[in-house]
Amino acid sequence: MKVKSLTPKKVILGMRQVLFTFSQTAKLVWKANPRLLVAVFLANTLIGALIFPVFYLEKLTIDVLIKNIGNPFWQEAIKFLAWLFFIRVTVGIFQSGLMRISGYLRYSIARVFSGYIDILLAEKMSSLDMTTIEDPDFKDRFKKVERESGRRAWELAMPLSNVPNYFFGLLSTFSLIFFFKPIVALLIFLLAIPEFFIDAKYTRIEYQFESGNFLKYRLWGWMSWYLTTAKSFLETKILKLSPYFLKKMNEIRDEIYIKALKIRRQREGAHFLTYLPQNILTFFFSLYSGFLAIRQVITVGSAQMYIRAVYSFQNNLTGLVGSFLELYENYLFVTDLIWFLNLKPTITSGKKKPPLKIKKGIEFKDIWFRYKEDQPWVLRGLNLKMAANQSLAIVGENGVGKTTLIKLLCRFYNPQKGEILIDGINLREFNREKLWDNFAVLFQDFGNYPFTARESVGYGKIEEVNNLDLIIKSAKETSIHDFINKLPLKYENPLSPELEKGIDPSRGQWQRIGLARVLIRNAQISILDEPTSSVDPKSEEEIFNKITKFVKGKILILISHRFSTVRRANKICVMKKGKIIEEGNHQELMEKKGIYAELFELQAKGYR
Numbered sequence: 001m002k003v004k005s006l007t008p009k010k011v012i013l014g015m016r017q018v019l020f021t022f023s024q025t026a027k028l029v030w031k032a033n034p035r036l037l038v039a040v041f042l043a044n045t046l047i048g049a050l051i052f053p054v055f056y057l058e059k060l061t062i063d064v065l066i067k068n069i070g071n072p073f074w075q076e077a078i079k080f081l082a083w084l085f086f087i088r089v090t091v092g093i094f095q096s097g098l099m100r101i102s103g104y105l106r107y108s109i110a111r112v113f114s115g116y117i118d119i120l121l122a123e124k125m126s127s128l129d130m131t132t133i134e135d136p137d138f139k140d141r142f143k144k145v146e147r148e149s150g151r152r153a154w155e156l157a158m159p160l161s162n163v164p165n166y167f168f169g170l171l172s173t174f175s176l177i178f179f180f181k182p183i184v185a186l187l188i189f190l191l192a193i194p195e196f197f198i199d200a201k202y203t204r205i206e207y208q209f210e211s212g213n214f215l216k217y218r219l220w221g222w223m224s225w226y227l228t229t230a231k232s233f234l235e236t237k238i239l240k241l242s243p244y245f246l247k248k249m250n251e252i253r254d255e256i257y258i259k260a261l262k263i264r265r266q267r268e269g270a271h272f273l274t275y276l277p278q279n280i281l282t283f284f285f286s287l288y289s290g291f292l293a294i295r296q297v298i299t300v301g302s303a304q305m306y307i308r309a310v311y312s313f314q315n316n317l318t319g320l321v322g323s324f325l326e327l328y329e330n331y332l333f334v335t336d337l338i339w340f341l342n343l344k345p346t347i348t349s350g351k352k353k354p355p356l357k358i359k360k361g362i363e364f365k366d367i368w369f370r371y372k373e374d375q376p377w378v379l380r381g382l383n384l385k386m387a388a389n390q391s392l393a394i395v396g397e398n399g400v401g402k403t404t405l406i407k408l409l410c411r412f413y414n415p416q417k418g419e420i421l422i423d424g425i426n427l428r429e430f431n432r433e434k435l436w437d438n439f440a441v442l443f444q445d446f447g448n449y450p451f452t453a454r455e456s457v458g459y460g461k462i463e464e465v466n467n468l469d470l471i472i473k474s475a476k477e478t479s480i481h482d483f484i485n486k487l488p489l490k491y492e493n494p495l496s497p498e499l500e501k502g503i504d505p506s507r508g509q510w511q512r513i514g515l516a517r518v519l520i521r522n523a524q525i526s527i528l529d530e531p532t533s534s535v536d537p538k539s540e541e542e543i544f545n546k547i548t549k550f551v552k553g554k555i556l557i558l559i560s561h562r563f564s565t566v567r568r569a570n571k572i573c574v575m576k577k578g579k580i581i582e583e584g585n586h587q588e589l590m591e592k593k594g595i596y597a598e599l600f601e602l603q604a605k606g607y608r
């Protein structure tokens with residue numbers, strides 16, 4: 001790995017990055033909780049600023065002591081000393097109180113900030129569109145932000161709150177030394193610069209090292225995930241993958257950690273060396289102060305104050321540089337975070353309210369669609385009409401674009417050409433959220449929510465999530481009620497074995513729960529994308545009879561590879577090469593003796 005030497009230009013750029021990180025983090029913390037930010041800045045500013053009075057008090061004390069050695073009228077001096085000590089102790093109590101408060105505030109900021117970022121990420125993510133979310137570059141960058149956000153939030157909050165403390169500490173001590181010997185103040189400052197350079201250099205080296213290992217960390221993460229996740233447990237056991245993964249993980253660990261430790265040793269060593277010139281300066285400065293004290297140019301107290309100021313200056317400088325570097329180390333994360341937070345949805349919502357009752361129906365007019373510019377067309381001039389009270393079934397081979405059609409109807413994407421109309425109005429004109437209120441969709445890869453059975457069904461109509469009667473009614477329609485009712489906690493039973501008393505529903509049971517979620521919505525348009533592929537044929541028949549009754553008079557779109565279910569639909573469409581190539585009811589299509597008839601016969605033969 002090669003790290004180019006730091007030029008002044010890079011340092012200035014580095015400072016800009018530090019300031020960017022500092023200001024953006026401060027902005028976010030401000031949004032998360034402005035009062036906390038003000039409080040921590042105030043507390044830490046005070047801590048830093050208190051250095052000056054403390055040093056001065058101690059100087060006065062030493063001067064009084066020395067002046068009064070052997071003084072026969074010591075009572076006056078003791079009185080004055082008592083006052084000095086009293087003030088010193090009071091300041092000490094105040095300081096230690098402030099330290100505690102500041103510690104508490106920093107902890108609160110880090111906690112609040114990390115929770116805030118998590119929620120901000122989730123909120124932003126849910127406002128974006130599929131086109132954005134599916135973009136591989138977006139995915140990579142977002143995954144990184146998401147994975148690191150917890151740790152980074154702490155790493156940002158801590159140095160952010162420490163900056164005022166070190167800054168004011170530095171200012172206090174610098175002014176002290178500056179008033180005494182400006183040249184020394186400047187020298188100290190100059191001698192501290194190598195420290196900044198060294199730290200910046202190693203921060204860069206470590207950052208490059210970490211990014212270079214990114215893929216290895218991901219491999220590590222996947223292996224550890226497979227080793228610890230219940231879903232893959234059976235397979236890793238039978239295939240004896242565990243020892244293999246563990247060996248690989250050990251290799252990665254050894255390789256990364258050995259190198260990382262080596263870099264860290266070099267960093268600490270270089271850091272140590274940068275202190276030497278500062279120590280030499282301190283030596284001469286102390287000697288000079290002592291000399292002036294002996295020659296009675298300054299008091300002993302002053303000499304001691306200046307010497308202490310130099311040490312304190314160095315500490316504060318190291319602290320400030322350290323805080324800035326910690327911020328700098330998070331620069332790329334903050335850049336990514338800000339990029340993400342500034343993303344805007346790509347699909348704009350219209351203003352119109354969708355019709356309360358669809359009268360004419362839905363129409364797809366010459367729809368052309370592909371997911372990305374460089375990918376083949378999925379839909380190629382597709383035309384389709386469905387009446388307001390029709391049930392429509394779509395059949396076709398894998399990958400022909402059935403699910404894509406549904407995604408377009410729900411306006412997760414815009415078609416590149418053509419228009420989709422509801423009662424003659426283009427989908428684009430409707431408010432998207434209001435449009436979604438009209439859909440009840442069971443997607444092919446629908447969500448299996450691990451929460452309670454009641455919630456899992458109730459999510460179909462979130463405002464009814466506590467309406468058990470309604471939930472039971474839907475669950476009965478899809479014949480899943482008996483199963484839920486026999487669970488130890490009935491409708492309050494979690495649906496994941498990873499939760500207490502939780503159970504693991506089978507694929508077919510999940511589908512019934514998903515169907516119940518669709519029914520409870522009681523929407524104008526119900527869409528089922530292979531809803532019963534895992535339901536046994538006997539129950540499928542029964543469930544479909546109930547569903548058909550339930551959605552009577554409304555639009556039902558059904559995608560299925562099972563012709564036994566498809567045949568009930570009022571209208572059946574056969575898709576091929578991104579178009580509808582046959583349509584009609586079962587009878588008509590059978591008589592036509594086209595593809596539908598052929599496929600139907602094929603499946604029927606399999607059952608004979």
Ligand SMILES: Nc1ncnc2c1ncn2[C@@H]1O[C@H](COP(=O)(O)OP(=O)(O)OP(=O)(O)O)[C@@H](O)[C@H]1O
Pocket residue numbers: 134371372378396397398399400401402403404405444
């Ligand atoms: N998000 C996506 N990005 C890119 N291509 C996609 C995406 N989703 C689907 N495709 C592609 O679009 C085509 C149609 O996919 P679609 O899911 O609509 O097929 P389908 O007819 O529903 O198939 P199946 O019967 O397997 O469910 C496929 O070639 C698929 O690879």
Ligand SMILES: [Mg+2]
Pocket residue numbers: 402403404444529
């Ligand atoms: Mg599909």
